[in-house]
Amino acid sequence: MDFQLSQEQKTLKNRARRIAEEELADDAFTYEGKYPMDKASVLADAGLLGISLPDEYGGSSMTPLEVLMVQEEIGRVCPDTAHLISHTSMGAPRAIDHLGSEKLKEKYLPGICNGDYVVAVAISEAEAGSAANDMQTRAEDDNNTIVINGEKSGLDVQKLPKRSSSTHGSKKELVESLLIRILPASKSQKHTRTCTGDINLG
Structure with missing residues (x-):
């Protein structure tokens, strides 16, 4: 070698x-x-x-x-x-x-x-820190509704406030804006987008 x-x-x-x-x-x-x-x-x-x-x-x-x-x-x-x-x-x-x-x-x-x-990447949680295997947030597909339950302490790359409101939209929008969150480089360092509560996409 x-x-x-x-x-x-x-x-x-x-x-x-x-x-x-x-x-x-x-x-x-x-x-x-x-x-x-x-x-x-x-x-x-x-x-x-x-x-x-x-x-x-x-x-x-x-x-x-x-x-x-x-x-x-x-x-x-x-x-x-x-x-x-x-x-x-x-x-x-x-x-x-x-x-x-x-x-x-x-x-x-x-x-x-x-x-x-x-x-x-939204990994950190209050009870798990940044240990990915210990994350408690879950996403479930219930008919035409995706329910995300959990709370994130922040996102890798950006330091974010601990809480925000729920987000509604199509399944496509949910995956692209929450599970794969893209932050424009030209915008402020501060963004708020955490998955908290039920998200009804029906």
Whole structure:
């Protein structure tokens, strides 16, 4: 087994390091817990967002190893901006790629790759913390009604208020706006969208 990096991987690693040193160093360690969305366009222009996603949606079809290589180089200079690498290439974006319909992929993956969208994952709960296996929130399909019961403490990526009102809409709208929540990069850091109570879609 060969553990050496390929020439392509070395080139990618060097490109990420150059971008970090030239474009990110001045603002590094200044975000104080805020999400560095002002750097999304920098990484997108360098082709470093959504790199694990398929080429046809604007990604580079790279492996998790290459995602981690890029994240390491970015994080070496600006740890806050490094979150943009994982949040556009791993987790929820990969779930959309592997589990979403073609229509859903076409709608969201290009925006993730070009820096317009960041995907948030609602895991944290008051009784479970961020332990996914201990989540109590449940979604059930009862005839033409989807009932979501539970309370979320916040979303990965954004720090959100603890409660919000229920949301009504079609099943398609529910899945796209609640279970797969897309936050436009240009909007405020504060969003409120938690699944609480019964949602009747009839």
